[in-house]
Each structure stands twice: as C-alpha cells, then as structure tokens.
Amino acid sequence: MTHRLTHALAVLYALTALGLARCAVVSWQNGSQSFALFFAGASVLLMTATIHHSWQRDELRYAHALLEHASRPPELPPAFADQIAIGWQALEETCCLRWWESNETEHGPGCERHRSTT
Numbered sequence: 447m448t449h450r451l452t453h454a455l456a457v458l459y460a461l462t463a464l465g466l467a468r469c470a471v472v473s474w475q476n477g478s479q480s481f482a483l484f485f486a487g488a489s490v491l492l493m494t495a496t497i498h499h500s501w502q503r504d505e506l507r508y509a510h511a512l513l514e515h516a517s518r519p520p521e522l523p524p525a526f527a528d529q530i531a532i533g534w535q536a537l538e539e540t541c542c543l544r545w546w547e548s549n550e551t552e553h554g555p556g557c558e559r560h561r562s563t564t
C-alpha cells in the first residue's frame with residue numbers, strides 16, 4: 447500500500463470518527479442516551495484505531511529505513527580501497543605460486559614461464 451493511500455485511509459478514519467461523534471451529540475439532544483453512548487464509544491474507538499494506524503505506519507517506515515541501511519554494502523575508506531586495488535594488480539601480475547614465494551626469482555614446474563626459460 448502506498449504512503450499516499452495509507453494517509454488517505456487515516457484521514458477517512460478520522461472523518462468517520464468525527465461523524466460518529468456528531469451522531470452521538472444529535473442522539474443525546476434527542477433524548478436517546480443509549481445511542482449517544484454507543485456512537486461516542488464507536489467514535490473514541492475509531493480515533494484510537496486511527497492513532498494506532500499512524501503509529502504503526504511510522505514504525506513500518508523506521509523498520510524499512512533500518513533494513514535499507516543494513517542491506518547496503520559497507521563503504522571502504524579510500525586508503526583501504528587503494529590498497530585492495532594494489533593487491534589485485536599484484537595478484538594479476540603473478541604467474542605462479544613459486545614465483546610469488548621466491549620473490550619473483552623462480553617459476554614453478556607447471557608455469558608457462560618455467561617452460562620457456564628451460
């Protein structure tokens with residue numbers, strides 16, 4: 447349900463509660479206390495439901511904002527992101543594990559550069 451529709455629904459609830467309050471007053475003025483009490487109770491109940499509806503709408507918006515914030519990936523500090531980029535570049539230039547471990551002096555037996563140098 448869109449925010450505009452839930453807002454319109456809350457306004458309709460409030461207007462209906464006011465109409466019930468008016469019915470309570472008219473019933474009281476015409477001597478029907480039982481109907482006046484019924485309409486007054488229904489009006490109070492509907493106003494309470496309207497306030498509760500508004501509170502739930504705010505809670506839903508807050509939960510939605512929390513979920514949206516939690517679902518975002520964490521932002522890395524620029525220096526850390528640069529270090530990761532340098533690390534990836536070094537890994538892309540690595541041909542084999544032996545070359546990496548020997549500080550770029552020897553190639554492993556399965557490496558293409560090992561075959562070309564022997």
Ligand SMILES: [Zn+2]
Nearest residue numbers: 541542553557
């Ligand atoms: Zn190699």
